Amino acid sequence: MTSKPIYVTQPFLPPLEEFEAALRDIWDTKWVTNNGKYHQELERALCRYLGVEHISLFSNGTLALITALQALRITGEVITTPFSFVATAHSIWWNNIKPVFADIEPGYFNLDPDKVEAAITPQTTAIMPVHVYGNPCQVDRLQKIADAYGLKLIYDACHTFGVTVGGQPVLNFGDLSVMSFHATKVYHTFEGGAIVCHDGAMKQRIDFLKNFGFAGETTVVAPGINAKMNEFQAALGLLQLKYVDGSIAKRQGLARRYRERLRGIAGLSFLEDAPGVVHCYPYFPVLIDQGCYGRSRDAVYEELKRHNVFGRRYFYPLISQFPTYKGLPSAAPGNLPVAERVAGQVICLPLYSDLDPADVDHVAGLLRRT
Numbered sequence: 001m002t003s004k005p006i007y008v009t010q011p012f013l014p015p016l017e018e019f020e021a022a023l024r025d026i027w028d029t030k031w032v033t034n035n036g037k038y039h040q041e042l043e044r045a046l047c048r049y050l051g052v053e054h055i056s057l058f059s060n061g062t063l064a065l066i067t068a069l070q071a072l073r074i075t076g077e078v079i080t081t082p083f084s085f086v087a088t089a090h091s092i093w094w095n096n097i098k099p100v101f102a103d104i105e106p107g108y109f110n111l112d113p114d115k116v117e118a119a120i121t122p123q124t125t126a127i128m129p130v131h132v133y134g135n136p137c138q139v140d141r142l143q144k145i146a147d148a149y150g151l152k153l154i155y156d157a158c159h160t161f162g163v164t165v166g167g168q169p170v171l172n173f174g175d176l177s178v179m180s181f182h183a184t185k186v187y188h189t190f191e192g193g194a195i196v197c198h199d200g201a202m203k204q205r206i207d208f209l210k211n212f213g214f215a216g217e218t219t220v221v222a223p224g225i226n227a228k229m230n231e232f233q234a235a236l237g238l239l240q241l242k243y244v245d246g247s248i249a250k251r252q253g254l255a256r257r258y259r260e261r262l263r264g265i266a267g268l269s270f271l272e273d274a275p276g277v278v279h280c281y282p283y284f285p286v287l288i289d290q291g292c293y294g295r296s297r298d299a300v301y302e303e304l305k306r307h308n309v310f311g312r313r314y315f316y317p318l319i320s321q322f323p324t325y326k327g328l329p330s331a332a333p334g335n336l337p338v339a340e341r342v343a344g345q346v347i348c349l350p351l352y353s354d355l356d357p358a359d360v361d362h363v364a365g366l367l368r369r370t
């Protein structure tokens, strides 16, 4: 029995003195929100770091998702994945749009393009895939389907900070990509989020929408919401950018260590890096096949807890199993067999930049024994 609890994640925070200096500056200027200088500087810095053309900062990722659907005037039905954090489908629901769940592929647990195509109806207007656990979707195939059927493509990119595929930032695929900078993510601003888009007119529309629709002091061009990022979040974000490469490198080292320690355990599998992809290592999911491993995923989850190790069963239950969604035809039992299997087998192990490598060994040791 270890003494201190090991949680699934722990936010990285920069040296307090650095944040204090920013706080003092904000106190002096008394500009605390509404497109202040830290906000403007962070938008520029993130565009450079991420290799994207335009970014609009938000107070959180969920409001960014909701606003992305508004910005493209999406209606009718949106095809999405059941294997994600619940906010993905909630953003669709909050827009009075019907989510249609399609199954995931067994390799990286992202939306299966064949299943997406099969789910298209005359009411479908968009696809909202998630690059789950930071592994890029089959972006070319999804774009082909979107083009062939005249659909918009909005990526929930909340897990893919700085991820590239074939040298291309994954954020540049699709019409819009939505990010979250919540404290549990690889890069965070306490709470925060963003929409990445590809042209200035769209960036302007999104900026209006996140600020009540104001296009000038007395001009309101749309029924917007208040989803602005404040100066404290933006100032933290600028500091975090200095440290994020180091954080990701540490996560990569820890993920490799988990793989070395866990390789060859019967009934336990994990994801390898995808070819041509630069990863950000947001989670370390493992799948427990009860028949082969000898114990169920839930038994493993409870056993780890008894040893003060708090893994999380992301993403169980499936979104399609929550009361809001389970009556939908696409949520019917048997329609999402891969997602159902993965949700029943997955557990995410502790992974964060300050995690002690000895703790990785300890957790892996428990999985070998249990």
Ligand SMILES: *Cc1c(COP(=O)(O)O)cnc(C)c1O
Residues within 6 Å of the ligand: 060, 061, 062, 063, 084, 085, 087, 088, 130, 156, 158, 159, 179, 180, 181, 182, 191, 192, 193
């Ligand atoms: C974190 C997350 C969100 C929500 O972001 P918030 O900033 O917490 O609102 C949405 N989708 C996915 C896949 C996420 O992981």
